[in-house]
Every structure is written in C-alpha cells, then in structure tokens.
Amino acid sequence: MQKIGFIGLGIMGSHMAANLVRAGHDVTGYDVVSASVDKLLQAGGKPAPDIASAVSGAEVIITMLPDSPQVSEVVLGPGGVLESAAAGVLLVDMSSIAPETSLAVAAGGAERGVRVLDAPVSGGEQGAIKASLSIMVGGSAEDFEAARQIFEDLGRTIVHVGGHGAGQTVKAANQLMVAGIISLVSEAIVLLEASGVDGERGLEVLAGGLAGNRILDLKSASMLARQFEPGFRIDLHHKDMGIALASARAAGVALPVTGVVAQLVAAARAQGNGSLDHSALLKVVEQLSGR
Known part of the structure; x- marks a missing residue:
C-alpha cells in the first residue's frame, strides 16, 4: 500500500483513482471540477481542496490531465506539484502530451529531487474501468520498477519503452x-x-x-x-x-x-x-x- 496523490479525476482519472483505492492504496485526489472529487470520495478516496493538499505526504503523485498546457501549469507552475512535493517522491504523469513537455517535466523534477516517469495509457474508459489499460512508460528502469505495482493495479500490458519522453x-x-x-x-x-x-x-x-x-x-x-x-x-x-x-x-x-x-x-x-x-x-x- 502506498500513499498516492492523484491530480486529474476526469473520464479516465476518476476510474483509475478508484481502482487504486480498491487495490488498497491510500489515495488523495484533486480536480478543478468538484463533482469529480466527490466521485473519488464515494469510491473510498480522500478529497483535497488544492494541489498542495493532494501532494502533501504522498509517496507517489499521479497526474492525468488533458494536454501539455495543463500539465505544465499543474506540475511546473506557481503552486504546482513541484513546489509542494518532497524530494525523493515519484511523479508519474499519465496524461497524453507532447514528448517535449514530458522532457521539461523530467528536467523540472530533477532540479527539485523529484523522480519522474511519463506513463500515458491506452484502452479508453472501459480499460480504465476494468483496470485493463496498456501503459507505456518512459524514464529510468529503477523508477519504472518502483511504480510497477501501481501500474499493475491499473493495467494489463505494462512496458518500459525507454527514457524520458519515450512513453509519449x-x-x-x-x-x-x-x-x-x-x-x-x-x-x-x-x-x-x-x-x-x-x-x-x-x-x-x-x-x-x-x-x-x-x-x-x-x-x-x-x-x-x-x-x-x-x-x-x-x-x-x-x-x-x-x-x-x-x-x-x-x-x-x-x-x-x-x-x-x-x-x-x-x-x-x-x-x-x-x-x-x-x-x-x-x-x-x-x-x-x-x-
């Protein structure tokens, strides 16, 4: 069981976060849409009023956001993930974004002592519901192994495809x-x-x-x-x-x-x-x- 901060509880993220709760993880979630946070609460997770609260005390932080601008803002921007995350934390961005944005996130994480993986998924909403996603992971092999159990709680086909940005x-x-x-x-x-x-x-x-x-x-x-x-x-x-x-x-x-x-x-x-x-x-x- 790991303490997870989950940011982005939309069509995909809401089901993924719920699956992590069912797998026994301690999940605290945040989304700009309050109704999405309510769904996590109903699934047994904990709501957070802001990014800092979702990240506080987390061993692993997962982001599942629509596009590169949102990831850049949430992770790299003022009041974002990297401002609140403790050194040594593992940040797993599961959004589908431009590879260059993933490289920027990895560089920002390195400056703060935060380990980073890019791990976009395929399988759609049904894959998220059934925890049968295909997960393509970029980053170090060591960090991939550290996140493997979480990936196995979310998907079936899990492959480390290369360095930062390769997943994207x-x-x-x-x-x-x-x-x-x-x-x-x-x-x-x-x-x-x-x-x-x-x-x-x-x-x-x-x-x-x-x-x-x-x-x-x-x-x-x-x-x-x-x-x-x-x-x-x-x-x-x-x-x-x-x-x-x-x-x-x-x-x-x-x-x-x-x-x-x-x-x-x-x-x-x-x-x-x-x-x-x-x-x-x-x-x-x-x-x-x-x-």
Whole structure:
C-alpha cells in the first residue's frame, strides 16, 4: 500500500483513482471540477481542496490531465506539484502530451529531487474501468520498477519503452493507429450500408478475419447505432494527432496516411462534434459520401 496523490479525476482519472483505492492504496485526489472529487470520495478516496493538499505526504503523485498546457501549469507552475512535493517522491504523469513537455517535466523534477516517469495509457474508459489499460512508460528502469505495482493495479500490458519522453512517443504512435482504424471502420460501414449489406453481419465476419481489431470489438455496435457518447472525445484525439505529426516532423519522417486522417479528425471537430466520441469520425465519412 502506498500513499498516492492523484491530480486529474476526469473520464479516465476518476476510474483509475478508484481502482487504486480498491487495490488498497491510500489515495488523495484533486480536480478543478468538484463533482469529480466527490466521485473519488464515494469510491473510498480522500478529497483535497488544492494541489498542495493532494501532494502533501504522498509517496507517489499521479497526474492525468488533458494536454501539455495543463500539465505544465499543474506540475511546473506557481503552486504546482513541484513546489509542494518532497524530494525523493515519484511523479508519474499519465496524461497524453507532447514528448517535449514530458522532457521539461523530467528536467523540472530533477532540479527539485523529484523522480519522474511519463506513463500515458491506452484502452479508453472501459480499460480504465476494468483496470485493463496498456501503459507505456518512459524514464529510468529503477523508477519504472518502483511504480510497477501501481501500474499493475491499473493495467494489463505494462512496458518500459525507454527514457524520458519515450512513453509519449509510443502514445503518439498509438493514437495515429487508433484514428486510422476508426476511419477505416467508418469507411467499411458506409460501403456496406450503401451497398445494401447488413452492417452488423458484415462487421461480424470482418471481425473474425485478418481485418479484426479492437475498434470493431469495442465500438462497432455503437457506431452502427450512431451512438457517440464520449469515451474519448474528438477534441482530445485532435490534440493527439497534432502531437503525432509534430513528432514526425521532429524525427524527419513521413506519415502520409496520418496526415489525411488528421484532416478527418479536424473536420469532425470543425463541424461541432468535438465533444463526441472519436468514433464519430463516421459522421465525416458519411458526409463526404453524401449520406
């Protein structure tokens, strides 16, 4: 059992923090939305009125925030994590952010004697609920081992992928693949339905062959029903596609398919669908098809 300060109790963070409580950890949580903190209290965690209170006395601090600006503000800014964290504490940022922001957080932590890991996750809300997340971890091997039990309480596939920022690079690769697969599933649905084929039966047989994938397993029914309640919002995937393309430019590589898919994500957001689940890319493909 460890004393954990958890900052960021949104769609993902609320379930993750609750799982840590159920695993026997002493979890104190903070979020700018008070209702989110109330959920942690109901799960058996402790509410904190501010960042300093969440961090006070913690052995491990976890942040799960929307984007790089929020991580920079919460961790590096005035009244942030590094101002309150004790030397030797382990900070695990599980947000999906730009690799360069993770490097800045690691550098800031080193100046304060705080150990840092970047550990973004994949698996969506259901993965967070079921503690079945895939966790890609950047940082030192020693710190990875120190956090292993916490990771095992949150996920199933846990891999140390390299030094600081490497976790975020792997997450960028994950996000470009997920968006691409959603786009292709959307195209398959539009083609099947426009051709008079039953979409449910068509996707069932596709899922059993080489075209099978987790998007078909988890999202085909809701996509066919045009139900796009967010598990992961288009707004956030739009941000992640920007990170993927920026990472590609920094590495000097071409991601031609990702460039096209990023435009579909941007179109979905521009059409006012940013708050919907990323499977609502189907709406863009339908519109392009005049359906």
